[in-house]
Amino acid sequence: MTLARVLAARRLELFAVALASAGAFVAEGPSAVPVAAVVGFFAAKSAESLRRAAA
Structure with missing residues (x-):
């Protein structure tokens, strides 16, 4: 995974x-x-976890 993809995902x-x-x-x-x-x-990590759980 390139740095650009990691930054885009995060x-x-x-x-x-x-x-x-x-x-x-x-x-x-x-x-x-x-x-x-x-x-x-x-x-931000907590918000991301909540968003994934709701999906």
């Missing part, structure tokens, strides 16, 4: 991580970005 996770990181940077400064990225990643 676009929801990438979007959630980017959004959480940007929000943390604006709200708290650079020190909060790693924590927000982890939280965003796991939130």
Whole structure:
């Protein structure tokens, strides 16, 4: 599997991580970005699991 396919398959996770990181940077400064990225990643994984279960 190429990198492009992996990124396309994980676009929801990438979007959630980017959004959480940007929000943390604006709200708290650079020190909060790693924590927000982890939280965003796991939130996206949960959303993806729920979407698959509902399908």
